[in-house]
Amino acid sequence: MPKASQLQNINIKVYHGYGHKHNMMLYGHTLQGKPIIRKYYGNNLFKNLYQLLRIFFVKPVGGIALTLSWGNQVLKTVSEKDGYFKFQWESETDVPAGWHTAMVTLRDNPCTSTEASVFVPHISQYAFISDIDDTVLISHSAATFQKLRVLFTKNPRTRKAFADVVQHYQMLAHAYAEPNVTNPFFYVSSSEWNLYNELLEFFSFNKLPSGVFLLSGLKRWYQLFKTGGTKHHGKLVRIARVLEVYPKQRFVLFGDNSQQDPQIYAAIAAKHPQQIKAIYIRNIKASKKAATVATLTPLKALGVQICLFDCDEDAIAFSQQIQLIPEAILPV
Secondary structure, three states, rough: OOOOHHOOOOEEEOEEEEEOOEEEEEEEEEOOOOOOOOOOOOHHHHHHHHHHHHHHOOOOOOEEEEEEEOEEEEEEEEEEOOEEEEEEOHHHHHHOEEEEEEEEEOOOOOEEEEEEEEOOOOOOOEEEEOOOOOOOOOOOOOOHHHHHHHHHHOOOOOOOOOOOOOHHHHHHHHHOOOOOOOOOOOEEEEEEEEHHHHHHHHHHHHHOOOOOOEEEEOOOHHHHOOOOOOOHHHHHHHHOOOOOOOOOOOEEEEEEEEOOOHHHHHHHHHHHHHHEEEEEEEOHHHHHHHHHHHHHHHHHHHOOOOEOOOOOOHHHHHHOOOOOOOOOOOOO
């Protein structure tokens, strides 16, 4: 249990929550010290490196008692050894679609609190679950030197998305939707929670659809060279949890074959075939193309559409072919 003096310097870091009336979720970490916010987005290599290193100089603190205020409801939890905490609850009142606010507070220091956002999707034809690295963001995940070079020398505004991926995702977000009501996106990645704000900035700067991010455990500075190397079983669990929260919603999965996405998505689709409309895999590793086809082809017998693509132009054509987007839709 932290000392009273330590509680004066605890920062509550919360991430976007999600759910519906009967199954709400919110995640976060309790950290020692003030939050680290990037203020530099230029091209200076050393400044970018410094900004990145600061993100990994975090000190998680476990055993912190927390309270969540949701309307008239008050929930309690305690952060785990690595600082991670989770609230899961059922709302006593109806929760309309859209973004809602909650307040997370230190139980032993009520002056320290953080506002959290919780997303309740509109009822839509399809929802989308997408990997990030090498599916949306050019990351070179399977090549350690290239991956670290890009991570160390770039920032959220200078890193690159794949050609036409923004157009494709914007089309999917707005297809068959009411004005100002987009189809929901969930971004599930093996990248660490350290990079949460970096990813939010990248997605906002590139005008990718907003959504809920589900990332991997925090890493400390001495684990920096292992960034993105989290075991992929955790990714499978996070995707399965989203499907369980929305059992009546059908999903489309996006990933790539640089690592384990085909195997993870095949396992998900085999267990939840009625919830999976289609699986898209970006063909990053040509040497894995045959293995990717062999992994995903059996899913067609379950009614799952499969798209293995080299460029987003082909993926867009496939989305039109299976009517995820109308033929005449224009990018937003």
